[in-house]
Amino acid sequence: MHPAYSVIFFTTASGAGYGLLVWLAMASVFGGFPPDWALGLIGLGLALALITAGLLSSTAHLGRPERAWRAFSQWRSSWLSREGVLAIATYIPAAVLGISWVFYERFDGAVAIASVLLSILALATVYATGMIYASLPTIRAWHQPLTVPVYLTLAMATGGILFVFVLSLFTALPAWAITLALVAVVAAYVTKRFYWVAIDESPRSLRPENATGLGHLGTVRQLEPPHAQANFVMREMGFKVARKHAVKLRRLSAYLLFLIPIVCLLLLFIASMYTAPFFALVAVLAMGTGVVIERWLFFAEAEHVSMLYYGAEAA
Amino acid sequence: MSSGNAASRAGSDHEASRGQPKVELSQNPADEIKYTTCYMCACRCGIKVYLKDGKVRYIEGNRDHPVNKGVLCGKGSAGIMQHYSPARLRAPMKRVGPRGSGEFKEISWEEALDTATYWLANVRATDPKRLAFFTGRDQSQSLTGYWALQYGTPNYAAHGGFCSVNMAAGGLYTIGGAFWEFGDPDWEHTKYFMLFGVAEDHASNPIKMGIGKLKGRGAKFVSINPVRTGYNAVADEWIGIRPGTDGLFVGALIHELFRNRKIDLDYLVRYTNASWLVIQDPGAADHGMFVRDEEGAPLLFDKKSGGFVKATNPDAEPAITGSRKLADGRTARPVFELMSERFLTDAYSPEAVEERTGVDAEQIRRIARELAEVAFEQEVVIDQPWTDWTGRRHEKMIGRPVSMHAMRGVSAHSNGFHTCRMIHILQVILGSIDCPGGFLYKPPYPKQSPPWLLPHGALPKIRPLEPLGGPHLGFPLGPQHLLLDKDLKPSRIDKGFSWDAPLSAHGLMHMVINNAANKDPYKIDVLFLYMANMAWNSSMNIPGTLKHLTAKDENGEYVIPKIIYSDAYYSEMVPYADLILPDTTYLERWDCISLLDRPISTAEMAADSIRHPVVKPDRDVRGFQEVLIDLGARLKLPGFVDEKGEPKYPGGYPDYIVNHERKPGIGPLAGWRGEDGSKIGRGEPNPKQLERYLENGSFFAHEIEPHMRYFRHANRDYMEWALEMGFRMETNPVIFQLYAEPLQAFRLAAEGHGDAQPPETHRERIAKYFDPLPFWYPPFEETMVDQKTYPLHAITQRPMHMYHSWGSQNAWLRQITAQNRLYIHRDLGRQHGIEDDDWVWVSSAIGRVKCQARLMDGVNRDTIWTWNAIGKRKGAWGLSDEAPESNQGFLLNHLISELLPEGGGGYRYSNSDPVTGQAAWFDLRVNIEKADGANETEPRFEPMKQPFEMDTPDVLSFGAEFKERAR
């Protein structure tokens, strides 16, 4: 699948943003820190900025961005529509929490209910994003039980590191925050690792013989594509990354997305208040780069069934 | 096909109630629908042109039309983009830069016509042969030929010399008809169909419809073609034969049928010259000629009377075997014996041909068995009485349902004439010519075999300001009919009807530029071409051709001093002309697809058609035929001016179409003749004729009555009707010429008999190839180049969605094929270490071409091939310089020599069939090797400048305007 940068940026940025929202909301519910208006402003502001930038970026992927509002109508059947609805809905409890936190420095009582709702909606949005991909039987690498968990755990991991970073700017990092972030990163790593194993091991069971229904006559090879130049379907679905590059990129993304952040998080246990933001920032930067590579691979490694009509050997 | 009203009743009313968007289901697609004739290839289907707001909205097939019965191919359905091509010329032009540069100045029609008239009038007044007038994919040859005749130059032909003449001549000298587009299998009844290397652009839709039909009926379809694509892909049996060996394969089938006694003896006796006696007196001046009586009528031996009788004696009981003593003591043998001996020799046994053809002996035997079984055990009987030429009534029409069709793969070889004859002989011995289930003639065929039409234009008879004595092209019966100068030199610039190519019934357009540049046989002043891309894909050896077109003499003048060219588009030929007469598109013109020319008849109907301007040109262009008639009047050619010297057809081409009479009552169109439009075929001009054509969808079709549908070579009622229609000159039967006596006449001359003898250089060649019985010989090129150096055959095919070079300017068609590949058998690729998409060099004796490979399975292992005419020169056809056509696309033409290597005697013959002069561009031998370097084709040529700004948008949104208007 063609790795469109608008979609890569959208899913990674908004994923981290929603993750951060969950961290902030849940931390507020459990009273993990005092309702410092600046922390609220920076934390929630960063999360909402990432989400909003992601959503805006996603419209760049549209042929008719001015009609984007239409996408909220089909939530009964379409995960993309659900994602849109949930994404917008998330702004409401986020606004309640944000106003209360920043202007009134309170997030207890009734606001906590909004925080819980905010967390649920944020996770649901990420879940919907994951389901957009996981629900497509046409793309084996996406139509996997672990696709949604990958989206969720990565949102929590990337959000968690952002959370640690934001927190480190305001206060000495509490151990629970570092520990939970570590758990989130490890969970994401394990999930992603199993995801990679799963897509490597899941059989590419469809072949041109299935696509054309001509298998009873022998092996099917493309003689001539319908048109001389690549068409939309070939440009969109026919993107391919060589296996050896993919392996390298997977390793690189794992280092950046998991290993370096884990090391940084471990260092944070012993870091001073002054060095902590630096280590957290390193984790953020590594993770940011890593997740972009991860997402690029998520697309680039995915093979679409329709390519069987265009010379692909299996899908 | 469809299941009818599947979609009825589910109208738009339901939509709202189901919460669905409202769809405009019944938008009117046209303000007006006009019927005309397609010109996207040579098939000439009937089309309906939907017009909206003066623009062409849609083109579909006309269901009533005899050719396509409603269907339309990939080309025809993309006609809109041809009509709106950015490469359309927009005004007359005169060249201002050097030839080939593409630098032109637009001029007025008056200036253009004055210039042309001045040039042409000078030549005509001094030495008319110094005009060479050749037309390419011309569909108005009865007009262009007539014009050239009235002008008085011997140098006229269309492009048949590199296309089809082997098929036309092979057929007409044998059965009085031809495959090509002049005959069809009986699609309704045939049970076994053999297709030999066919070019898709002739009878394009009829063959497709026919294949669909016969496969649906369970008939067997065998294809003989080195490549398994297109029609061959759907064959029940594909025979991937080695190119140029079809004659051996057919010879082996004939051998098997003879050996197994599976031939239709009655049919041979009744309809062929099998019983005609041939003089056996080696060394005599009439050896090998028919035994004739005082009146010149051929004789046979009558078993009933025990004596010699006229071969056309209906009461004779002809002997087809046995030597006979003639009155003068010499012996004579019937054709049947000579023919049987030819094919019963071991040289044609399946084992003997197996290796050369690449076809298993067992497969050949099986196919022969299948042919015999279908022909003789599965007769088709139609309950329809008919009367033969002797007056005998037959209660039924009994057919042998084996049919065959052949074209380019046979035609474009230097052994094509004899191979074509062999296929016809195979049909004849099976008794399957013009019978139910067999091969059928399309009116006005069959003609006499060979047709009684001699070529005209011998130099001694050419005089200034005088028309030619008759049509240029014809069918010589012997050396006396050649067109020679006093010194035996060719009369024609293309050396047609000379000792180089005696039976060149279509001329040799492919040799004109070469010969003119070499002033061989003489210098010409004006080269006048129409719709022929001679500077590119229609020539062999393009670099050589371009050199000839720009060659200068010692005074710095072009050796071909003046070139006039008419084309609708900016093709590669345009920059090489001095004066451009811009033609219209096919939707902007009058035309006449005449029975005097290449008719659109089907086996069941005599038919002709017209084109008319369904849209007005938006440029300063004129239909070429219109211009030709105008030039004819300006030059005051007889036939184009009246007694007072005034234009005879002031109304232009439509006036000519209606009022011209070739013979009294016979004109370009056969329908609605006579003053009141009640006559068919023959009748006075009808001033309302074109209106009647327009009312009838721009065509006329007359259905042949059932009792005249078959056996038309010997069907009395048909003959009489054909005479009345002007198709025939008499009602004698067409006797199939298994033994072609005219060839023997040439051979005797070569052996030193008679007044008209070939020059010494030509004797051996004429003696060898003018065999009255067909035989197979290896294509010339492979005998003259080292087969180890060039072990592979190279051929081209035409993509079904392209016609010649036209398709690449078509925004839709070029998306399908913007680059051609070199197709190589998987095993051959492996042998050379070539993989898909690799770049390779293909080299022949005269050059090499770099191209990109694609491996495949369905191709003869010793053959490589590519799509024809996809490669383009930069700057042509309105394409950008980056177009794949000119950067990756290629032509094999660069590798094909127009001349053969020097043979014995130092003479270089054209690379042509020795009998007909047909260009032998499928004889090409090559080798391949993997190429390094840039991924670009070679050779590449200087880009052509575009003489005016062409409207080539970055995005084409054709059709948006129709929608906006609807809202």
Add this chain to the structure above:
Amino acid sequence: MTTLPQSTDKKLGLVIDLDICVGCQACATSCKEWNTGGYSAPLSDIDPYGADPHGAWLNRVHSYEVGDGVSGHTVHFPRSCLHCETPACVTVCPTGASYKRAEDGIVLVNPDMCIGCKLCSWACPYGAREYDEHHGVMKKCTLCVDRIYNEHLAEVDRIPACVRACPTGARHFGDIGDPDSAVSKLVAERGGYDLMPEMGYKPVNKYLPPRARRDQTTAEVRPPVETPERTGKDTASSFFAWADKMLSS
């Protein structure tokens, strides 16, 4: 309206006969020609006269080689929207631009509502969705919905343009939901099949497989023809004797 109708009154679709398709592209160009001015107008072409000509086509013809050597086939394979019974391309659509018509089962995109998110193309296993790069909306085979009910056309012409044009008769149109329709009978008789049934989309269009070949791979082995009796001294003279006998009897 991206939820699917419970059932459709008809299942209009195409039956494509791979046994006689010669790959002439008539269905592809006639489709382009009709639809670039019809319901989906226009079907844009990018760089039409340049280096990379490509555009939106609702029907494309592939060609494949199947099998090897003497038993190999070349198969021309036209491919367009199959108007599936359970088309995920519809249900994934976030805007309702894609829908399946309840009356005839045709899957359509409303070009005025489409936002060009391309998700439907991801959901289609058959590569049948065609994005119009220039207009930013998705286009697809409409089964010529603006022809098949069009009262301005003669009744016999109320069929999709591709079916109308096809020279070999390899394309058939009708109600595949009606077991008595001509197309359903054809499918039954010729063993018409679905493309990739394992995807679960339940395509309506059917493909008819190439008929069995009749060549050396299938020809029944028959005893060699008896060598004809030879009465003469050599092949030719015995042959002449036979011919004589035949014609005298």
